[in-house]
Amino acid sequence: MVYDIAIVGGGIVGLATGLKLIKSKPELKIVILEKEEQLAKHQTGNNSGVIHSGLYYKPGSLKAINCINGYHELVSFCQEEKIPYEITGKVVVATREEQKPLLENLWKRGLENGLTGTRKISLDELKEYEPHCAGVAAIHVPQTGIVDYYQVALAYGRKFMQLGGSILLKHKVLKISTSNNINTIETSIKSIESKLVINCAGLYSDKIARMNSDEADDVKIIPFRGEYYKLKKEKEYLVKNLIYPVPDPNFPFLGVHFTRMMKGGVEAGPNAILAFKREGYKKSQINFSELAETLAWPGFQKVAAKYWKTGFGELYRSFSKAAFTKALQELIPEIQESDLVDGGAGVRAQACDRSGGLLDDFAIRESATVINVLNAPSPAATSSLSIGGTVASMALKRFE
The missing domain is CATH 3.50.50.60 (FAD/NAD(P)-binding domain)
Structure with missing residues (x-):
């Protein structure tokens, strides 16, 4: 046949x-x-x-x-x-003054993409949507x-x-x-x-x-592992729906955020670190052939040279629960290291060209x-x- x-x-x-x-x-x-x-x-x-x-x-x-x-x-x-x-809606929150122009651009982009109802909200309104969230400016995306x-x-x-x-x-x-x-x-x-x-x-x-x-x-697929924590059951009240930071416009990841799950619970994360195996969901999982292919790819070498500082920060958060917690505290200051339990990981297939471009x-x-x-x-x-x-x-x- x-x-x-x-x-x-x-x-x-x-x-x-x-x-x-x-x-x-x-x-x-x-x-x-x-x-x-x-x-x-x-x-x-x-x-x-x-x-x-x-x-x-x-x-x-x-x-x-x-x-x-x-x-x-x-x-x-x-x-x-x-x-x-x-359909829960979400807030995107600037936690520092220098992020305000980026948040403004994000709001304008949403309107250009037809997201009617997406709007800037006051800090009082932010507290209505997410009572435990902190920031200097925010937008609400109802879709x-x-x-x-x-x-x-x-x-x-x-x-x-x-x-x-x-x-x-x-x-x-x-x-x-x-x-x-x-x-x-x-x-x-x-x-x-x-x-x-x-x-x-x-x-x-x-x-x-x-x-x-x-x-x-x-092009070559570069696998990036995104590691999550989950909030302990008794701390899930800290997040009503979805809370996102303002993303780095030069990096194709959205930053650590809070997501209420349809199947229950609240996820906190993910980070974005190089996986040593294409289906490597744990740090201990290594495929030396696949890792060698990644490291030898000219595009990845250029990405590593360009984003080494961001990469080391992500790697540090991967091995340090305290550092991961600190990143989450920018959005919810009440979060403590003891509030987080391991939540697993996913691996994202990100294409990278020879010139060092992560395909957007x-x-x-x-x-x-x-x-x-x-x-x-x-x-x-x-x-x-x-x-x-x-x-x-x-x-x-x-x-x-």
């Missing part, structure tokens, strides 16, 4: 892409290949669960367009499938929400299979070769043939891309028989149905 489309990666973007494809053209034979024993185990399964509003992203960028469109699609999907979610993305991804998978799609677990892709416009995909279990491959492999998307095209020769936007590239989703970090979960629709449109042109 030759499939029309084989999707590599059973995370939220791969599943959303499969769902969009089969809804648009039910007669297509589509298979999703996932190397793990379960779907959505990595970036999706370790997601903080925020429904992002589209506040941070450059107007007109793929992130801005797909986040805002995806937001509405995601909320509709959750309503239709009765997946619990909540932000929370959801369990693992449940969303599983729902995508169920719908995909109900409509006739196939999902093969424990099928790790080892090699892709092409002959007469047919891709032969060798997996850890069997070989599969397809007319088109869509690469949604997340942390391994660059490696999958290099198997059958030169589309990823200029989603990156989707296509060749004759492959479409590669090469950079889809946050807000990819919020944007998943929109990204899936974008990729599906690219794919369906080949089957007209």
Whole structure:
């Protein structure tokens, strides 16, 4: 059997892409290949669960367009499938005077992206939203929400299979070769043939891309681990919803923040440090081959040279709970080290080019028989149905 489309990666973007494809053209034979024993185990399964509003992203960028469109699609999907979610709103808080211009720019960007209702709030209003939060200025973003993305991804998978799609677990892709416009995909279990491959492999998307095209020769996935703490149950009252700092505009991470979770509890974090393994969720997990690849990449060397000071700060916080607590105290001064318990970690797949640029936007590239989703970090979960629709449109042109 030759499939029309084989999707590599059973995370939220791969599943959303499969769902969009089969809804648009039910007669297509589509298979999703996932190397793990379960779907959505990595970036999706370790997601903080925020429904992002589209506040941070450059107007007109793929992130801005797909986040805002995806937001509405995601909320509709959750309503239709009765997946619990909540639109909580969030505050973004400047804790120092020099952050005020950055907060002003963020507010303007939100308005440019159509976030009506996003507004500057007084410090008294900040106390109404978050009584224990401190700052010198703040904005309120009403659109932000929370959801369990693992449940969303599983729902995508169920719908995909109900409509006739196939999902093969424990099928790790080892090699892709092409002959007469047919891709032969060798997996850890069997070989599969397809007319088109869509690469949604997340942390391994660059490696999958290099198997059958030169589309990823200029980028490499750099894995950044984000470590969380959780507030002790008796301290969860300190956070009503979501509290974010003003992000560093030169660094593609949002800084440590507080997130009330849909499945219960409050997360505090994450930091952002280099993972020594692409799926390295603990400091002790090291893959020397993958680490050597990262360290040898010219782009990473330039990133390290540029952000070494920020990097050392993040690393210090990783090993020092006191330093992590101090960063959190900028937003909630009452937080004490004893209020925090270990909360696990996620690993973000961040594409980096040879020149040392951490790709700020989603990156989707296509060749004759492959479409590669090469950079889809946050807000990819919020944007998943929109990204899936974008990729599906690219794919369906080949089957007209």
